[in-house]
Amino acid sequence: NAGVTQTPKFRVLKTGQSMTLLCAQDMNHEYMYWYRQDPGMGLRLIHYSVGEGTTAKGEVPDGYNVSRLKKQNFLLGLESAAPSQTSVYFCASSYSDGGTGELFFGEGSRLTVL
Amino acid sequence: GIQVEQSPPDLILQEGANSTLRCNFSDSVNNLQWFHQNPWGQLINLFYIPSGTKQNGRLSATTVATERYSLLYISSSQTTDSGVYFCAVAPMNYGGATNKLIFGTGTLLAVQP
Numbered sequence: 001n002a003g004v005t006q007t008p009k010f011r012v013l014k015t016g017q018s019m020t021l022l023c024a025q026d027m028n029h030e031y032m033y034w035y036r037q038d039p040g041m042g043l044r045l046i047h048y049s050v051g052e053g054t055t056a057k058g059e060v061p062d063g064y065n066v067s068r069l070k071k072q073n074f075l076l077g078l079e080s081a082a083p084s085q086t087s088v089y090f091c092a093s094s095y096s097d098g099g100t101g102e103l104f105f106g107e108g109s110r111l112t113v114l
Numbered sequence: 115g116i117q118v119e120q121s122p123p124d125l126i127l128q129e130g131a132n133s134t135l136r137c138n139f140s141d142s143v144n145n146l147q148w149f150h151q152n153p154w155g156q157l158i159n160l161f162y163i164p165s166g167t168k169q170n171g172r173l174s175a176t177t178v179a180t181e182r183y184s185l186l187y188i189s190s191s192q193t194t195d196s197g198v199y200f201c202a203v204a205p206m207n208y209g210g211a212t213n214k215l216i217f218g219t220g221t222l223l224a225v226q227p
Contacts, residue, residue, distance in 0.1 A: 031212060031213075033212075033213065040219065041219075042200070042217040042218060042219045042220065043200070043202075043217040044217075045213060045215070048213045050213075056213070058213065088155065090157060092157075094212050096212075101145060101162075101204075101211070101212035102147065102159050102162040103147060103149075103159055103202075103212060103215070104159060105149075105156070105157035105158075105159070107155070107156055108155050108156070108157075
């Protein structure tokens with residue numbers, strides 16, 4: 001099993017450009033998440049999804065959009081990138097929420113916005 | 115909101131030594147997870163442990179929910195144990211929902227040969 005796969009692994013953008021990060025999981029998990037990791041800030045939740053066709057805001061949603069058209073995929077979009085969005089982005093999935101909600105992470109996507 | 119504090123912030127060990135990492139949290143939780151982020155940045159789930167004790171090889175974890183702390187034990191450390199260890203908790207008043215997980219800032223562990 002591949003688990004959780006993120007593409008691309010690295011990307012450099014100029015301010016104002018747009019891009020999409022793709023997350024795919026093959027564990028048939030209902031729940032998927034996008035986090036960002038910044039030095040000294042730990043991991044912070046951007047958006048999440050509790051099932052196909054659903055999305056919800058996390059702790060730091062501004063400047064990002066997401067879509068979950070298929071159960072196995074969760075897309076994170078930046079419409080107009082800003083230097084403050086330079087970060088490492090992690091996708092995660094879990095079978096359920098709460099009682100057995102172990103998180104499984106992808107390998108991360110390092111984004112630099114110039 | 116709930117506060118999560120991990121200690122120590124940094125730890126250097128010689129290979130073969132044992133260590134204990136601590137996670138304190140400020141409110142009742144029913145979702146607590148430990149993760150290891152290796153030097154290449156990969157995040158690995160170590161334990162899902164809102165209460166009780168679990169063991170997996172050289173690693174074990176204990177959560178005392180009533181006293182609001184969790185401990186991660188690493189025995190006979192190896193260089194491959196190096197990296198950052200994160201504790202994450204979700205408060206009970208949100209049903210321990212995974213989307214409410216709050217991550218600590220981690221313990222940076224370096225195991226020297």
